[in-house]
Every structure is written in structure tokens, then in C-alpha cells.
Amino acid sequence: MTDILPKNLHIAVLMGGWSAEREVSLTSGNGVADALEKNGHKVTRIDMDRNLAMVLDNVRPDVVFNALHGCPGEDGAVQGMLDLMQIPYTHSGMVTSVIAIDKELTKQQLVPAGIRMPIGKMVKSADVFKADPLPRPYVLKPLNEGSSVGVAIVTDQGNYGNPIGRDVTGPWQEFEELLAEPFIKGRELTTAVVGDKALCVTELRTKDGFYDYDAKYTEGLTEHICPADIPADIAELCLDYALRAHQILGCKGTSRTDFRWDDELGTDGLFVLETNTQPGMTPLSLVPEQARQVGISYEELVEMIVKEAL
The missing domain is CATH 3.30.470.20 (ATP-grasp fold, B domain)
Structure with a gap:
């Protein structure tokens, strides 16, 4: 790489948080922080909590490396806060993150x-206990989780019951609404x-x-x-x-x-x-x-x- 950053940047690495992907985020963030330190930067590692704005105001980094996964680090919430604080940050901005x-x-x-994307529909979780929203096999997933968190593949064999059992473990127990898509x-x-x-x-x-x-x-x-x-x-x-x-x-x-x-x-x-x-x-x-x-x-x-x- 020919165009290298100055070596004296102060970079805050955001990681952790409270999403379902917390442990992955910690691993990502520490890997990024190690690499940035190896590259000669000053790094502050921040395991995000609800006092993040206060922490960043005290740290005052040149830039934030956003290594958070899931909400609220990936859904526009943290991005909007960083915009208000006028702190540059990595990855996509607020509007893109929301979408x-x-x-x-x-x-x-x-x-x-x-x-081309699979065309599905939003369904109430309570409705899947009455009838299938799509012909089997199909996929049920939360609308805004990553890393395949909460994804269930409902097959012809009725692996969750037919219809899906109310007491069977699945995303319908955690989310009121789910996205149903044809299984490809x-x-x-x-x-x-x-x-x-x-x-x-x-x-x-x-x-x-x-x-x-x-x-x-x-x-x-x-x-x-x-x-x-x-x-x-x-x-x-x-x-x-x-x-x-x-x-x-x-x-x-x-x-x-x-x-x-x-x-x-x-x-x-x-x-x-x-x-x-x-x-x-x-x-x-x-x-x-x-x-x-x-x-x-x-x-x-x-x-x-x-x-x-x-």
C-alpha cells in the first residue's frame, strides 16, 4: 500500500456492546486495535456501554474505528451520535446503516x-403457530439482526412442527415480527x-x-x-x-x-x-x-x- 496514514493518530476502537454479537465484536475490535498499534497509532479500546458519549468526550480521539456488530453499533444509532459529536468514524454513515x-x-x-433478492413478507410471530406463511421449505429471520442470529429454516419434514409449535425454540420466541423468505x-x-x-x-x-x-x-x-x-x-x-x-x-x-x-x-x-x-x-x-x-x-x-x- 503506497498511501499510509500518519503514525501519530489517536484512534478509539469501539467494540463489545450488548448485542447478540458482543463476543465476535470483542474479537474483531481487539484484532483491529492490535493492528493499529502495530502500525504506530495510539489506540484507546472502548467496550461500549451506555455512557459512550461521555467516554468519547473524555478520550477525544482523532477518529473512531467502529468494530461493533449488531444493534446499536450497526443500525445508525452510534453513527448518529458520532455525527452529533463531530467525530469521524469508519464504515457506513447513519442513513446507510439504518437501511x-x-x-x-x-x-x-x-x-x-x-x-436479484428473494422476495418474502413480514409475518407476525403468533401467526406462524397457525399456518405456514410460505410453502415449505422457507426461512424465518429477524428483520435487523446479523451473523445469522435467529435464523430458522422450516423444512418439509416439519422440524419445528406443522404448524410451528409455540413452545419450540426459535426466533418466534424472541421477536414479535419475522421476515419469511423462500429457501434457496x-x-x-x-x-x-x-x-x-x-x-x-x-x-x-x-x-x-x-x-x-x-x-x-x-x-x-x-x-x-x-x-x-x-x-x-x-x-x-x-x-x-x-x-x-x-x-x-x-x-x-x-x-x-x-x-x-x-x-x-x-x-x-x-x-x-x-x-x-x-x-x-x-x-x-x-x-x-x-x-x-x-x-x-x-x-x-x-x-x-x-x-x-x-
């Missing part, structure tokens, strides 16, 4: 632009964008079940094939969709777009599931892995993200 964390709002932006069979793909460049495509092959929270963050449960062994036209379409999603949503720094690909249907079988505006930066995370694949080290990656914030 991208909401799967239905994201569809309203991307589908009219020609980006096939392969799990993902593409990271850094700055204005889509990096490459990774295929994710889980050893058991689907690519859920445990599969994402437990070593050995998922095989990362990077670059993915897929036809050139599918790889090109993934790169195109990911970059366009990044641009349409107004993402900054880095994002990661996740896909399902029904390989029996060619390009017609590729669907965007979501765009993550603050992807993980853990040792198992996909953005650092793809960056390495194209010749960008972890330390260079965090520098690039901070540079765009400034």
Missing part, C-alpha cells in the same frame, strides 16, 4: 436496481468490497447444517474456499452485485454481500441475501481473508478503512 440493517429496506433499494437451495457465496473494489468470491461449505452463527465463528465448522470454484460468469456477477450494492446503499470503508446460488439455474439462480456494513474482523472473518487473497495484509486493510473515514 442496510433492515432487510426489507435493503430490498427496496437493491431490487429496483436489478439486483444450493451454495453459500460471499464477496467483500473495500473502498471502491470488490475483492473476490468465497464459497462457504459447512460441515453440518447451514451457515449459522456457530458455523461462522467456530473454527473447523466451515470450510472457506477462496477463491470459490465457480464459473466465471457467476464470479463476475457476484463482484458486480456486491459493488453495486455497496454503492447504491452508500456504504463506506468495507462491506460484505452474501449470496445463495442455485447452481442448477446458472446466473438466474444467484440471489443476494444481505449486505453487511460492518463485517467481522476476527481471525475467521471473510473480509481479511479475501483481502489477503488479493495481496492486502490485515494491517494494510485497517489502515485503508481508517483512511476512508478521514
Whole structure:
């Protein structure tokens, strides 16, 4: 990387918080902080609590590296506070964060632009105990959680009952409303964008079940094939969709777009599931892995993200 940041920046790394993704955020944040210190910056590590504004007012960093995952660090709340405090920060701004964390709002932006996404509908959790909202198999997921938190795949075998049992463990016990989408069979793909460049495509092959929270963050449960062994036209379409999603949503720094690909249907079988505006930066995370694949080290990656914030 030719354009390096000054070595005397004071960077506050926000991590932790109280979302379902707290532990992942702590791992991401400490990895980022270690890299920034290695690069010669002064780093203040902040495990976010509800006194964050007071803490930041005392610390007064040059820039904040937002390593939070989930709400309120990824949904626009923290971004709005940082805007009011006039502190620069990494990753996407408030409006983009509000839209991208909401799967239905994201569809309203991307589908009219020609980006294929599964079309579902919002359902009351109480209604799934009466009848299926869609033909099986289908997926139920919270509207604004990341890392596959709370995702349930309802199959023809009736693995949650038929209809779904009120007392069976699932997202319907935690959320009043859920997004129901058709289940897309096939392969799990993902593409990271850094700055204005889509990096490459990774295929994710889980050893058991689907690519859920445990599969994402437990070593050995998922095989990362990077670059993915897929036809050139599918790889090109993934790169195109990911970059366009990044641009349409107004993402900054880095994002990661996740896909399902029904390989029996060619390009017609590729669907965007979501765009993550603050992807993980853990040792198992996909953005650092793809960056390495194209010749960008972890330390260079965090520098690039901070540079765009400034």
C-alpha cells in the first residue's frame, strides 16, 4: 500500500456492546486495535456501554474505528451520535446503516436496481403457530439482526412442527415480527468490497447444517474456499452485485454481500441475501481473508478503512 496514514493518530476502537454479537465484536475490535498499534497509532479500546458519549468526550480521539456488530453499533444509532459529536468514524454513515440493517429496506433499494433478492413478507410471530406463511421449505429471520442470529429454516419434514409449535425454540420466541423468505437451495457465496473494489468470491461449505452463527465463528465448522470454484460468469456477477450494492446503499470503508446460488439455474439462480456494513474482523472473518487473497495484509486493510473515514 503506497498511501499510509500518519503514525501519530489517536484512534478509539469501539467494540463489545450488548448485542447478540458482543463476543465476535470483542474479537474483531481487539484484532483491529492490535493492528493499529502495530502500525504506530495510539489506540484507546472502548467496550461500549451506555455512557459512550461521555467516554468519547473524555478520550477525544482523532477518529473512531467502529468494530461493533449488531444493534446499536450497526443500525445508525452510534453513527448518529458520532455525527452529533463531530467525530469521524469508519464504515457506513447513519442513513446507510439504518437501511442496510433492515432487510426489507435493503430490498427496496437493491431490487429496483436489478439486483436479484428473494422476495418474502413480514409475518407476525403468533401467526406462524397457525399456518405456514410460505410453502415449505422457507426461512424465518429477524428483520435487523446479523451473523445469522435467529435464523430458522422450516423444512418439509416439519422440524419445528406443522404448524410451528409455540413452545419450540426459535426466533418466534424472541421477536414479535419475522421476515419469511423462500429457501434457496444450493451454495453459500460471499464477496467483500473495500473502498471502491470488490475483492473476490468465497464459497462457504459447512460441515453440518447451514451457515449459522456457530458455523461462522467456530473454527473447523466451515470450510472457506477462496477463491470459490465457480464459473466465471457467476464470479463476475457476484463482484458486480456486491459493488453495486455497496454503492447504491452508500456504504463506506468495507462491506460484505452474501449470496445463495442455485447452481442448477446458472446466473438466474444467484440471489443476494444481505449486505453487511460492518463485517467481522476476527481471525475467521471473510473480509481479511479475501483481502489477503488479493495481496492486502490485515494491517494494510485497517489502515485503508481508517483512511476512508478521514
